[in-house]
Amino acid sequence: MTVAQGRQASGRKGGAPLRRVPVQERSAARVQRMLDACAELVDELGYDGLSTTLLAERAGVAIGSVYQFFPDKRAVVQAVTVRNLETYLQHISRRFTDGGLRHWWDGVDAVIDEYVEMQRSTPGFRGLHFGDIVDTHLLDEHRDNNDVIVGKLRDVLVERFDLTADERLDFALTIAVETGDALIKLAFRRTPDGDPAVITEAKALIRQYLANYVTV
Known part of the structure; x- marks a missing residue:
């Protein structure tokens, strides 16, 4: 999820509920690491096995950093899903416009x-x-x-x-x-x-x- 995508999602009732939109590159990179860690843990443990503590450890961030941007693990998973959906639609659009x-x-x-x-x-x-x-x-x-x-x-x-x-x-x-x-x-x-x-x-x-x- 890019900073622009995060801003769009956070302002949309049906979108991923970011508590705070990362405006600095370092913060945006930290959010990306959290999403990447979440995706890996879902593959390994499933949604029920995921926790914010495990996510913070895998992403190499403090647990407070997770809650700085996301209210709970469900919100992080929502953000991963939004990112996947947007990536899929981008791939489809590229395939359709390549000729x-x-x-x-x-x-x-x-x-x-x-x-x-x-x-x-x-x-x-x-x-x-x-x-x-x-x-x-x-x-x-x-x-x-x-x-x-x-x-x-x-x-x-x-x-x-x-x-x-x-x-x-x-x-x-x-x-x-x-x-x-x-x-x-x-x-x-x-x-x-x-x-x-x-x-x-x-x-x-x-x-x-x-x-x-x-x-x-």
Whole structure:
């Protein structure tokens, strides 16, 4: 989470509740270490095993530094989840604007591939996903996290592939996101790195489903 992101989140009722926005580089770096430590500990111990004391020890900061910026461990986990979600959306946006995707179904593959890659390589992501275990309304108090993702995906699909933006597309993307989320979780339950057969089927199923709704 950058300083600007922290400021944006702290001023948003559905965002990560930073007590104090780090304005100096040293403070911002300290917050980053806390988030990194939190992600590592969630992978190792799960949310229930996490404590602010362990977090402070892993991050190499005083326990008072944790409470200077976060009221409790839940707030730190929320901040990690916001960071993961923003990173995912940035990756998707980059893939969609790089020019390598020729058709909307290439975009479906890119969305799934980026999600799978974060599951494999991003600390804390597999245990937290997009905040399921903590708060389903991290970015918007009126919409859950997947609804926010649907809106972002709709915007980039419409812009990149000249799709028709309407309620049918929103509905179809909602079904696609929820289905893809469930199937990818299944893939990672089957094998530690995600069962390639399940991931391939997820892509095919979602492309086939969206083909009934997507119009250009």
